[in-house]
Amino acid sequence: MAEIELRQINKTFAKKVNAVKDITFKANDGEFLTLLGPSGCGKSTILRLLAGLEMPDSGEIIIDGKKVNDIPPADRDVAMVFQSYALYPHMTVFDNIAVNLRLRKVKKEEFTRRVLKTSKTLGISDLLDRRPRALSGGQRQRVALARAIIRNPKGFLLDEPLSNLDAALREKTRGELKLLFSQLGATVIYVTHDQIEAMTMSHRIVVLKDGVIQQIGTPHEIYNVPINTFVATFIGSPKMNLIHGKIDDDNIVFTLNKIPLFVLPGKDRLRKYIGNDVIVGIRPEDITVTSRSHDETHNAQIVLCELTGQQTMVTLHIDGLELKVIAPSSFDASEKLVGIKIDPLHIHLFDPLSGQKIY
Numbered sequence: 001m002a003e004i005e006l007r008q009i010n011k012t013f014a015k016k017v018n019a020v021k022d023i024t025f026k027a028n029d030g031e032f033l034t035l036l037g038p039s040g041c042g043k044s045t046i047l048r049l050l051a052g053l054e055m056p057d058s059g060e061i062i063i064d065g066k067k068v069n070d071i072p073p074a075d076r077d078v079a080m081v082f083q084s085y086a087l088y089p090h091m092t093v094f095d096n097i098a099v100n101l102r103l104r105k106v107k108k109e110e111f112t113r114r115v116l117k118t119s120k121t122l123g124i125s126d127l128l129d130r131r132p133r134a135l136s137g138g139q140r141q142r143v144a145l146a147r148a149i150i151r152n153p154k155g156f157l158l159d160e161p162l163s164n165l166d167a168a169l170r171e172k173t174r175g176e177l178k179l180l181f182s183q184l185g186a187t188v189i190y191v192t193h194d195q196i197e198a199m200t201m202s203h204r205i206v207v208l209k210d211g212v213i214q215q216i217g218t219p220h221e222i223y224n225v226p227i228n229t230f231v232a233t234f235i236g237s238p239k240m241n242l243i244h245g246k247i248d249d250d251n252i253v254f255t256l257n258k259i260p261l262f263v264l265p266g267k268d269r270l271r272k273y274i275g276n277d278v279i280v281g282i283r284p285e286d287i288t289v290t291s292r293s294h295d296e297t298h299n300a301q302i303v304l305c306e307l308t309g310q311q312t313m314v315t316l317h318i319d320g321l322e323l324k325v326i327a328p329s330s331f332d333a334s335e336k337l338v339g340i341k342i343d344p345l346h347i348h349l350f351d352p353l354s355g356q357k358i359y
């Protein structure tokens with residue numbers, strides 16, 4: 001497998017839609033790298049640029065150490081799986097899987113051997129005589145993957161391959177794909193707008209918004225050290241709570257709380273923000289609902305409890321704010337007024353103008 005790299009790539013459609021802007025990242029050999037972002041942020045455009053289906057306005061595309069800007073798609077040796085799977089309806093599953101090898105004049109015994117092996121790996125050996133219309137969405141998806149895998153390419157480009165599957169099959173296939181590509185040692189660039197897929201499958205995630213990279217990091221980094229309010233609220237469900245506040249001489253002061261600076265490790269970084277407004281970010285799991293006590297300065301009103309089975313998502317109103325909190329599944333929803341406790345060591349602080357992380 002190979003490294004796949006983009007250097008300062010720009011792409012504009014019809015002279016006005018600036019689809020991707022100054023995109024630079026590198027997927028290492030054997031890495032599972034995910035492009036994550038909302039609809040229209042440029043994910044598919046980046047894959048199409050890598051595959052050679054679009055030409056960049058500027059910048060370099062490098063596969064396996066070689067600049068490929070001028071190399072046609074067929075010679076780039078990367079396999080793309082489209083969201084729609086793009087199977088040939090008149091061909092059997094066998095022929096759909098073998099089609100690229102046939103085009104390359106691979107001998108019949110050789111491609112037959114490879115089709116049988118790959119279809120066995122993907123659990124579709126008993127479907128080889130069927131046509132795509134006689135397959136379920138999940139089976140079609142495997143055929144499209146088999147067709148990509150059999151080529152033994154330098155890298156895989158997968159555009160939302162699970163989006164047509166129902167929730168249960170999605171979850172199962174997510175794990176299977178992760179395992180399969182790790183066994184192949186494959187370099188994978190995977191596109192999704194599903195944060196759970198991105199978090200569970202990837203070595204690293206590239207978060208995009210409006211064609212611009214916001215952050216590149218491991219799932220752990222993206223979740224725990226989000227670089228701005230966009231990344232902070234795009235990843236995590238329910239979303240991180242964002243609350244306006246201010247840093248005075250010794251405290252971070254916001255509607256719900258006053259957090260003394262001295263309790264925060266690395267607090268010296270905050271000295272230069274003293275006197276400034278800030279946005280305080282708190283993840284729902286870093287707030288605890290307590291029973292209301294008389295010395296409590298705030299009383300939170302429970303407006304909604306949503307039990308997922310494992311946990312209860314609680315929506316609270318408190319001093320004109322709406323807060324999301326994750327409580328245990330055993331949470332007693334009969335209390336209407338409760339207190340809250342915030343874990344100060346897990347707060348995030350952002351600049352209110354730029355949205356960038358300051359702590």
Ligand SMILES: Nc1ncnc2c1ncn2[C@@H]1O[C@H](COP(=O)(O)OP(=O)(O)OP(=O)(O)O)[C@@H](O)[C@H]1O
Nearest residue numbers: 013014017019038039040041042043044045046193
């Ligand atoms: N051929 C095209 N002509 C004009 N605009 C285009 C073209 N292809 C894409 N765009 C625009 O470029 C932007 C990025 O599109 P892209 O398909 O890459 O988004 P995406 O992140 O894959 O979105 P989704 O999650 O909905 O698939 C969008 O604003 C889109 O409308």
Ligand SMILES: [Mg+2]
Nearest residue numbers: 043044045159
């Ligand atoms: Mg897309």
